[in-house]
Amino acid sequence: MTVRLTTESFDPGAELSAFCAGRTESGAVASFVGIARGDGGAATALELEAYPGFTEVEIGKMAEAATQRFSLHDVLIVHRHGAIAPGEAIVMVATASAHRREAFEACDYLMDYLKSRAPFWKKEHGPGGSRWVEPTPRDLDDIARWD
Amino acid sequence: MRVLLFGRLGDLAGWRERAFDPPPGTLAALKALIAAADPALGEALGGRGVQATVDRVLVRGEAALAAGAEVAFLPPMSGG
Numbered sequence: 001m002t003v004r005l006t007t008e009s010f011d012p013g014a015e016l017s018a019f020c021a022g023r024t025e026s027g028a029v030a031s032f033v034g035i036a037r038g039d040g041g042a043a044t045a046l047e048l049e050a051y052p053g054f055t056e057v058e059i060g061k062m063a064e065a066a067t068q069r070f071s072l073h074d075v076l077i078v079h080r081h082g083a084i085a086p087g088e089a090i091v092m093v094a095t096a097s098a099h100r101r102e103a104f105e106a107c108d109y110l111m112d113y114l115k116s117r118a119p120f121w122k123k124e125h126g127p128g129g130s131r132w133v134e135p136t137p138r139d140l141d142d143i144a145r146w147d
Numbered sequence: 148m149r150v151l152l153f154g155r156l157g158d159l160a161g162w163r164e165r166a167f168d169p170p171p172g173t174l175a176a177l178k179a180l181i182a183a184a185d186p187a188l189g190e191a192l193g194g195r196g197v198q199a200t201v202d203r204v205l206v207r208g209e210a211a212l213a214a215g216a217e218v219a220f221l222p223p224m225s226g227g
């Protein structure tokens with residue numbers, strides 16, 4: 001299991017290739033990449049504040065819970081923090097399991113957690129100024145599906 | 148000891164990290180010290196959904212603070 005926070009942009013394709021390399025027992029790898037939206041010019045940058053030393057530990061607890069719940073062989077989570085420009089990858093999740101259903105579901109589950117409860121504080125910068133953003137009602141509905 | 152503020156709490160206070168020497172011995176004493184200097188921040192620290200960590204572990208209620216402790220106040224988490 002790997003959980004990594006980074007302030008640098010990363011290459012999801014290279015991360016996925018490395019995650020898949022050498023697997024002979026995992027029949028399935030599912031992955032998701034979240035990308036910063038420009039919203040037609042309304043968002044000029046996204047700023048994610050993390051608490052290094054706490055944020056990745058809390059995410060690691062969820063990754064461990066997902067590993068147990070979905071019988072995963074492995075999990076990779078890469079998450080940006082700091083300033084993120086539209087078009088850049090914010091987050092990547094990859095899950096490996098024996099069969100595809102568990103890998104798909106675990107990836108979905110981890111993304112719902114990361115979008116609603118993970119220890120980040122999100123600020124959107126646009127032409128009209130900056131504002132702190134809380135989870136949307138849809139994000140909260142998404143995470144409630146798994147309770 | 149060090150105190151860290153995250154999200155809107157840092158904007159409200161105008162600082163995100165500050166040393167407190169000598170350290171208050173408890174979390175309640177630290178909050179009282181902060182509230183005396185900045186009542187708006189003091190009120191925000193007691194606001195709904197604001198959590199505290201001591202040495203990067205969430206604490207509920209009162210906690211003793213060692214001289215080298217790192218305390219953080221976390222507004223509701225937004226996810227990424």
